[in-house]
Amino acid sequence: MAKTLMIGSCEPFSGKSALVLGMARKCIASQKKVRFGKPLATTVELFSESESRNSKIIDEDVRFIGKTLGLSAKDLIPSVDYISSESSESRLIDSNLQPGIRFEEFKETLLDPIDGINILEGAGSLHEGLLYGLSLVELVKRLDIPALLVHTWQDSRSVDDLLAAKQELEEHFVGVVLNGVDPSEINNIQTKVVPALGALGIEVFGIMPRSPLLRSVTVEELASRLEARVICCSDKLELMVETLSIGAMSVNSAMEFFRRRRNMAVVTGADRTDLQLAALEASTQCLILTGAGEPLPQLVNRAEELEVPLLRVDRDTLSTVEVIENAFGHVRLHESVKATYAFRLVEEHCDLTRLFSRLETHS
Structure with missing residues (x-):
């Protein structure tokens, strides 16, 4: 399988897309190829039921990020399924918890070798998508790939969710980027919290300050x-x-x-x-x-x-x-001004060089 990384979070709207943009642009600037997709789509253009069965499902976030980065259509990885009230009800009634044949097609896409990386973005939380067999925990274990979390940090109580995620993801857990941090607290987190998290086996690859623009x-x-x-x-x-x-x-x-x-x-x-x-x-x-x-x-x-x-x-x-x-803070990153700011935010506040080096050694 080509090098693949899952970007996830413990709760929705934690900043996954912003990190994807920053990471992908870093790879592209280094002449590395990037493919991007969301295994479980959450926002798609309306289509008929027959089209949904026969057409490729491309999430609107994937389309936006692809357009922003200048990715070709073949570099946008189709989703396995689309989460909706109708499909959820159908799966529940059928007691169907398996991802189905489209998952095998999805996996085949990741097997195609590229000089670069496949970046996948998980659903809103660790467990969203369980009904589809496509929760973040299930995906990283089925695909045997590493997972990096983006986590909104308020205070030390925020570590509980990270510890639970690390426990569930087991050896697939790479580390975390802390997001939404009060700018006045960044130095304290860097000097005190980051070493403490490291001692608990949670490596921190970035501390991104709270951004009124990205929440706008x-x-x-x-x-x-x-x-x-x-x-x-x-x-x-x-x-x-x-x-x-x-x-x-x-x-x-x-x-x-x-x-x-x-x-x-x-x-x-x-x-x-x-x-x-x-x-x-x-x-x-x-x-x-x-x-x-x-x-x-x-x-x-x-x-x-x-x-x-x-x-x-x-x-x-x-x-x-x-x-x-x-x-506020619960809308998707679909504006060019936000994307431009996300590029700068990730570049200035995340150690992507260390992250990519860590991925190379991750088994």
């Missing part, structure tokens, strides 16, 4: 999740939102607050024109109006002048805020 969400994504009506600037929905502000204070207090924030989505009542106009003069990416009433013409005109989208939602402020907060 487009205005278009927010509009979709909120089922919002776009009042103006529909051509600016690609703007990235990094923070959330709620306009529920006096104008003077709001101005001071808004000045300290950047790339905001501001949620406020449709009747608070004073706050809305104040928000437009700050680093606001979109205004989201709740409650009764429609925005005044002067607000719409000013928003159009400043090219700030106005969204109107049929929700109360509390539920609107909840939807937005759930979106």
Whole structure:
């Protein structure tokens, strides 16, 4: 089998795709060939049931990363299966826990020799995909390949999941890249936590700081999740939102607050024109109006002048805020600006040279 590495995580949206991008670009820069795929697809273009049985399944994350890296179509490894409520129900009713014939085809693809590496990205957690016979633990053992985890680090309690993963993956566990670390804590983790993890048999290949940009969400994504009506600037929905502000204070207090924030989505009542106009003069990416009433013409005109989208939602402020907060850090890396930042983040904060050297010696 060609050199193959599985990138996994203990929980979804931990930064796997960002690490894949950084690793793959490093290989390509070294004139090494890269093939990439997700054994279990989670986002695909809609297709009919007959097409799903006969067509290659290429996950949308795989398409995006392939396009970003300039990979050819033959370097995108088709998925074995697509996780959905329909396919999950069918497997459950049939009590079918085997990956099926497509897994053998998938394995054959990995056997083709290349001067480089096959990079595989696992599902959201160690156990997602068990119903398909395609959980991360099952895959690395069936394929006999090493696994590197990307793990969101909050404090020392975060080590529990890593210890459990190391125990389950056994000799296939290579190590971890810690992600989402408070920048002020990086030095402490490097000097104290990394040696302690090493003593527990957990090798750390990188410490990536928390990134507001990578956690950000487009205005278009927010509009979709909120089922919002776009009042103006529909051509600016690609703007990235990094923070959330709620306009529920006096104008003077709001101005001071808004000045300290950047790339905001501001949620406020449709009747608070004073706050809305104040928000437009700050680093606001979109205004989201709740409650009764429609925005005044002067607000719409000013928003159009400043090219700030106005969204109107049929929700109360509390539920609107909840939807937005759930979106941050839980969207896929499908924007070129995020990909560019991911390249730099991995290059600056991960020791890929040591990782590739470790893979060469991994049995």
